[in-house]
Amino acid sequence: MTKSYGFDTLQIHAGARPDPATGARQVPIYQTTAYVFRDADHAAALFNLQEVGYIYSRLTNPTVAALGERIAALEGGAGAVCCSSGHAAQIMALFPLMQPGCNVVASTRLYGGTVQQFSNTIRKFGWSAKFIDFDDLAALEAAVDDNTRAIFCESIANPGGYITDLDAVAAVANKVGLPLIVDNTSATPWLCRPIEHGATLVVHSTTKYLTGNGTVTGGAVVDSGKFDWSASGKFPSLSAPEPAYHGLKFHEALGPMAFTFHSIAVGLRDLGMTMNPQGAHYTLMGIETLSLRMARHVENAQKVAAWLEKDPRVEFVTYAGLPSSPYHHRVARICPRGAGALFTVAIKGGYEACVRMVSALELFSHVANLGDTRSLVIHSASTTHRQLSPEARAKAGAGDNVLRLSIGIEDAADIIADLDQALARATA
Numbered sequence: 115m116t117k118s119y120g121f122d123t124l125q126i127h128a129g130a131r132p133d134p135a136t137g138a139r140q141v142p143i144y145q146t147t148a149y150v151f152r153d154a155d156h157a158a159a160l161f162n163l164q165e166v167g168y169i170y171s172r173l174t175n176p177t178v179a180a181l182g183e184r185i186a187a188l189e190g191g192a193g194a195v196c197c198s199s200g201h202a203a204q205i206m207a208l209f210p211l212m213q214p215g216c217n218v219v220a221s222t223r224l225y226g227g228t229v230q231q232f233s234n235t236i237r238k239f240g241w242s243a244k245f246i247d248f249d250d251l252a253a254l255e256a257a258v259d260d261n262t263r264a265i266f267c268e269s270i271a272n273p274g275g276y277i278t279d280l281d282a283v284a285a286v287a288n289k290v291g292l293p294l295i296v297d298n299t300s301a302t303p304w305l306c307r308p309i310e311h312g313a314t315l316v317v318h319s320t321t322k323y324l325t326g327n328g329t330v331t332g333g334a335v336v337d338s339g340k341f342d343w344s345a346s347g348k349f350p351s352l353s354a355p356e357p358a359y360h361g362l363k364f365h366e367a368l369g370p371m372a373f374t375f376h377s378i379a380v381g382l383r384d385l386g387m388t389m390n391p392q393g394a395h396y397t398l399m400g401i402e403t404l405s406l407r408m409a410r411h412v413e414n415a416q417k418v419a420a421w422l423e424k425d426p427r428v429e430f431v432t433y434a435g436l437p438s439s440p441y442h443h444r445v446a447r448i449c450p451r452g453a454g455a456l457f458t459v460a461i462k463g464g465y466e467a468c469v470r471m472v473s474a475l476e477l478f479s480h481v482a483n484l485g486d487t488r489s490l491v492i493h494s495a496s497t498t499h500r501q502l503s504p505e506a507r508a509k510a511g512a513g514d515n516v517l518r519l520s521i522g523i524e525d526a527a528d529i530i531a532d533l534d535q536a537l538a539r540a541t542a
């Protein structure tokens with residue numbers, strides 16, 4: 115598909131073509147595990163990656179491939195691989211880059227589940243993470259050592275209120291010769307295009323805004339196709355003969371598609387964190403209206419955050435769309451269409467008031483999710499962060515008096531009215 119189409123056109127058409135067998139206009143759900151080879155030569159060519167085609171749905175499936183192509187187009191990448199969840203995407207992003215003993219330098223401002231995955235679970239692979247304040251660029255550069263293989267951050271960091279200076283972080287990554295991985299889940303490519311700011315790889319939890327309606331979990335890794343995997347000798351899975359794929363040199367053979375092909379031919383084949391075609395279908399449906407939804411999400415979030423900030427029952431609101439935010443000045447450069455729809459609000463009355471508020475809300479759903487058409491709320495201190503000490507919770511932006519809001523696309527007046535009545539009952 116020609117790259118000159120605009121975002122609104124690509125979100126509907128990229129990756130999709132009338133079904134060659136039936137002419138079906140919508141991307142069919144190819145509910146099949148395997149694909150018949152034309153003959154033995156065809157099968158051999160597919161296994162040698164000499165011809166692109168379908169072998170087995172753990173590796174590739176036409177419905178899932180259409181979604182990957184669409185997400186790559188929206189992010190301005192060379193290729194993308196879809197997987198079973200956002201967390202799977204993070205492992206898939208690191209997998210071709212890391213070896214036992216290697217580390218990733220990650221921002222302290224990350225989705226809680228990612229902090230957990232990087233702090234503990236990846237150690238089982240012999241990998242580790244160092245968490246650094248990415249506003250301290252000297253500390254970021256100093257944290258990089260000979261075993262560092264990637265730098266990882268979020269564009270708009272969950273739970274909101276923080277925007278990473280991607281240009282500055284990419285300049286450090288460039289200087290030290292490492293790939294920058296950006297989790298663009300909270301922003302989506304409509305608000306932020308990390309590759310244009312120097313990102314090498316972009317990861318997504320498609321579970322959130324890309325699907326948009328809270329129906330399926332999924333993830334994606336987009337490769338910019340711009341990183342030279344052979345320059346440093348640090349990425350042998352991509353630059354040297356890959357023992358896991360009969361000695362193929364992925365970078366030499368596949369150029370800008372090396373990462374994507376490795377992720378499919380080795381990553382999905384051996385780790386098996388595959389997206390299923392039904393899931394891809396729901397996400398393809400959702401993504402068709404991404405720009406329309408994001409515009410409304412941002413408009414509503416802006417109105418709700420401004421209303422809350424003026425309310426005497428509220429202590430503070432952390433939303434980068436508000437001039438009071440210390441990150442407000444980054445919005446125009448990093449996410450010019452708005453600061454997203456996730457933020458936290460601290461209410462007077464502490465832990466007890468927050469628990470009462472969550473029960474009193476009627477339109478908002480109390481769930482551990484975000485990026486839904488519906489407005490969502492969670493009191494992190496009594497749920498996702500309850501194992502942490504009050505001090506550790508406060509440091510993570512999940513203090514006892516803090517609620518995380520994910521503003522939906524309902525009528526802004528109804529969202530505000532619901533918050534108003536709940537605040538009245540919570541702080542009475």
Ligand SMILES: *Cc1c(COP(=O)(O)O)cnc(C)c1O
Nearest residue numbers: 199200201225272299319321332
């Ligand atoms: C939800 C989320 C993830 C994890 O995605 P899952 O699809 O739940 O595995 C990762 N990063 C961010 C920013 C998220 O919001």
